[in-house]
Amino acid sequence: xxxxxxxxxxxxxxxxxxxxxxxxxxxxDLAAFNDLVTCYQDQxxxxxxxxxxxxxxxxxxxxxxxxxxxxxxxxxxxxxxKSWLCRIAINAAMDLQRARKRRPVQPYPELEDDSWQPPTGxxxxxxxxxxxxxxxxxxxxxxxxxxxxQRAAIVLYDVEGYDYTEIAQLTGVSLxxxxxxIHRGRLALRRSLEDHMELFRG
Amino acid sequence: MTxxxxxxxxxxxxxxxxxxxxxxxxxxxxxxAARDLVAACPACAELHADLRSIMAATASLPAPRRTRDFRxxxxxxxxxxxxxxxxxxxxxxxxxxxxxxxxxxxxxxxxIAGLVFALAPSFLATAGLSMTSATxxxxxxxxxxxxxxxxxxxGSSQQGTKQDLAASPAASxxxxxxxxxxxxxxxxxxxxxxxxxxxxxxxxxxxxxTALGFGRExxxxxxxxxxxxxxxxxxxxxxxxxAPPAGPSPMLVVSVLLLVAGVALFLLRWAARRPG
Numbered sequence: 001x002x003x004x005x006x007x008x009x010x011x012x013x014x015x016x017x018x019x020x021x022x023x024x025x026x027x028x029d030l031a032a033f034n035d036l037v038t039c040y041q042d043q044x045x046x047x048x049x050x051x052x053x054x055x056x057x058x059x060x061x062x063x064x065x066x067x068x069x070x071x072x073x074x075x076x077x078x079x080x081x082k083s084w085l086c087r088i089a090i091n092a093a094m095d096l097q098r099a100r101k102r103r104p105v106q107p108y109p110e111l112e113d114d115s116w117q118p119p120t121g122x123x124x125x126x127x128x129x130x131x132x133x134x135x136x137x138x139x140x141x142x143x144x145x146x147x148x149x150q151r152a153a154i155v156l157y158d159v160e161g162y163d164y165t166e167i168a169q170l171t172g173v174s175l176x177x178x179x180x181x182i183h184r185g186r187l188a189l190r191r192s193l194e195d196h197m198e199l200f201r202g
Numbered sequence: 203m204t205x206x207x208x209x210x211x212x213x214x215x216x217x218x219x220x221x222x223x224x225x226x227x228x229x230x231x232x233x234x235a236a237r238d239l240v241a242a243c244p245a246c247a248e249l250h251a252d253l254r255s256i257m258a259a260t261a262s263l264p265a266p267r268r269t270r271d272f273r274x275x276x277x278x279x280x281x282x283x284x285x286x287x288x289x290x291x292x293x294x295x296x297x298x299x300x301x302x303x304x305x306x307x308x309x310x311x312x313x314i315a316g317l318v319f320a321l322a323p324s325f326l327a328t329a330g331l332s333m334t335s336a337t338x339x340x341x342x343x344x345x346x347x348x349x350x351x352x353x354x355x356x357g358s359s360q361q362g363t364k365q366d367l368a369a370s371p372a373a374s375x376x377x378x379x380x381x382x383x384x385x386x387x388x389x390x391x392x393x394x395x396x397x398x399x400x401x402x403x404x405x406x407x408x409x410x411x412t413a414l415g416f417g418r419e420x421x422x423x424x425x426x427x428x429x430x431x432x433x434x435x436x437x438x439x440x441x442x443x444x445a446p447p448a449g450p451s452p453m454l455v456v457s458v459l460l461l462v463a464g465v466a467l468f469l470l471r472w473a474a475r476r477p478g
Binding site: 033038046095136179 | 227257261263270283
């Protein structure tokens, strides 16, 4: 295998760091791989937890994604380590969603979990805090109610900040399909939130 | 999937166009038309504003808090990057190869079905042999050769009849049918399929039977073309036409291969997912 670091641009510090860690992990250094996990576990969990709103299932998905990444270290051929890990996590999340469609269970118990509240500044006034919390709750519920593909596309675009092309590569669909899923997903969100839109218009 | 428009938006107004405008995905005249629509229609303007608000709210959703540390332990590493054959097999246990389970099931099903179809004629022929043995015994008096074919009848009755009867019930039924110019013609027992079953055709000019269903090998030395004084018999025809036993049918081979592939896939998955 060639030097992975040559695939990173000189000014791309995190990418160079990631490639060095991958090389060391490929050589059998578990600590190097765990450094990668430390770098990306919050981000991957945030991504997957929005695609799979049940946090226990999301944790399982992320763990499985890191297992899969470690198992397939030898297949990494350069490029963005972050994108590689995200792709693995997205695929694992989609596998879970497909399996859940085949064996439907009580959907999204996380939505009943009041312990998940948005972080707020110390100076935030109570009324604003309540409105923000309510907005997050209804928006999360609406996101959970739309289609899996639409939710994944919206989360990747609006929350994770990927562009259309990156999302198309990550999810393995065409650019037009990505755009269509995002537009239709937002329209579906708006329908779902129709009774709560005053929370968002202020 | 087309969603119905809310009641307060005119059905003439394209919601998707507004959504594209809100996402800044439109350019040129289409974007201008969408802007005109938003400017002229209050409901479209409200939809546009709502979509922008939802986009902003979605982008500012708080990150869910992680409740677990996902770093791998030494035991995880040993299990995941095992050496030798377990590492090769590891991929079969991954979720992305979950399709191998239904694939294995499908291969097994096809293999079993193919085996049943490939072997059923043999079982039927075996069953037919026992049935037609009894039939032949009762029909023997009616099986009278044509006057000019005494030798042929004698030869065939010695060598061909039992094989004919074993070949298929249809062949045995034809062979045992009474008639002045009917003679049995031998066919290989190992080819029980209907297309090689031989029926005795109408008598030729010499009163000898014409074999139908044989290939070139049997057509050339046709009894009809034989010299009147030769001692050609259906028995010799039968022995001459008897090809060496054919190999297993392609269907049987393919079925066995599918069966083996299905079982192998199941075993691979089981070995890959076995802990330790």
